[in-house]
Amino acid sequence: MITTEAWVLHAGPAGAESGNPVPGELVLEDFSFPDIAEDEVLVEPLYGSWEANMSHALERAPVDVCRQRGEDRMVIGNFGVVRVVRPGKAVTRVKEGDLCLMQAFARTDDHGYVKLVHAYDAPGTIGVLARRTKIGERLLLPLPESTRYSLQQWAASYGRYWTAWDNWKVAYACWRSQVRVSPADMDPPPLAFGWGGGVAVAELELAQRAGFRAAMASGNPQRLAEIEAKGMIPVDRRLFPDLDHDEDRMAADPDYRQRYRQSERTFLKIVNELSGRRGAAVIIDNIGKPVHRATLRALGRQGVLATVGWKHGMRLENIRANECIKRHIHVHTHACCFHDIEEILEFQEGSGWMLELGDQRVYRFDEIPVLARDYAEGNLDSYFPLFRINQD
Incomplete structure (x- = not known):
């Protein structure tokens, strides 16, 4: 057995209602697991990225993953840079001391898309919120020895960037399936x-690289500055503060209905002006229910609604006739394809498609609960929350 220090999530109360779960907390304690098998690798996590599924696990929404896995406790954390401590006897791709990206593809379908996620709903898997953990050899992708990026950049970016790469690939292909003109040849x-x-x-x-004009909403001044620094159009979310759609409140509360409609009109006016009165060609919506109605109204003809997340509200409604007449395509993806990970890494390394960390905070291992709280409360200035587990 191997015993290590870890932030551990315990199972919630038995019989707790799925619609009213009891949130969990991370507890710093010893965690033991069987020694590595021949095709497994013992690793030291160095840096990790806080991902939405980690918060879902703590919130026990939509499920209590400990109970789903049939376990009393677990260690979460899907993405990070790790150092190889000891490879199993049958391991050939990595050696002691190698620096690798840890992948979350615990189980995939026939086409390489993830079905069960490492350190989330895949039983027996151990995440990076531990001083040491183990993982199958196939889920380690060695970093280029001469990479021009820091370990922190890789840890903070690749989970989100690779998910984005896959979602954009599908969304753009869908948009081009109906639009014969290249974005570069359109005015505006x-x-x-x-x-x-x-x-x-x-x-x-x-999208910018493909010739689109890009805009993004945020109510955080620092994030708005970051958006603008990337050559995108920052849209201040505070200009439409009541854009939070709730059908029941619309019917029952006239004051709320008036405030919502005013915010929606303001938002649609902004999109109309930015799009040359055509509506958005592509809207990437990883929020969900609060903005879904306004998003569909802002989407132009032959537009694509692309999503890879479900932060608020997992059940959405639309008027099918409207979506058909406007020829809207709805794209839903999750993570990326396992068979594409080496291609994406090479694309990032060669193209410069990588985030700049600047002087953002890197949370220490003992600050993990603080990071979890800051993420849940929206108190992060960076889109790429980063934490350190061991010294590099």
Whole structure:
């Protein structure tokens, strides 16, 4: 057995209602697991990125993943840079001391898309919120020895950037399936608009490379400055503060209905002006229900609604006739394809498609609960929250 220090999530109360879960907390304690098998690798996590699924695990929404896995406790954390401590006897791709990106593809379908996620819903898997952990050899991708990026940049970016790469690839292919003109040949350029966080930022960077005009909403001044620094159009979310759609409140509360409609009109006016009165060509929406109605109204003809997240509200409604008549395509993806990971790494290394960390905070291992709280409360200035586990 191997015993290590880890931030551990315990299972919630038995019989707790899925609609009213009891949130969990991370507890710093010893965590033991069986020694590595022949095809596994013992690693030291160095840096990790706080991902939305980690917060979902703590919130026990939509499920209590510990109970789903049939375990009393688990260690979360899907993405990070790790150092190889000891490879199993049958391991050939990595050696002691290698620096690698840890992948989350615990189980995939026949085409390489993830079905069960490492350190989330895949039983027996151990995440990076531990001083040491183990993982199958196939889920380690060695970093280029001469990489021009820091370990912190890789740890903070690749989970979100690779998800963005896959979602944009599908969304752009869908848009081109109905639009014969290249974005570069259109005047004004088609508009790609983003709701969300780091994934949306990364996708909009790809949209710019493809010839789109990119805009993104945020109510955080520092994030608005970051958006503008990337050559995108910052849209101040505070200009439409009541854009939070709730159908029941619309019917029951006249004051709320009036405030919502005013915010929606303001938002649609902004999109109309930015798009040359065509509506957005592509909207990346990783928020969900609060902005769904306005998003569909802002989407132009032959527009694509692309999503890879579900931060608020997992059940959405639309009027099918409207979506058909406007020839809207709805794209839903999750993570990326396992078979593409080496190509994406090479693209990032060669193209410069990488975030700049600047002087953003790197949370220490003992500050992990603070990071979890700051993420849940929206108190992060960066789209790419980063933490350190061991010294590099």
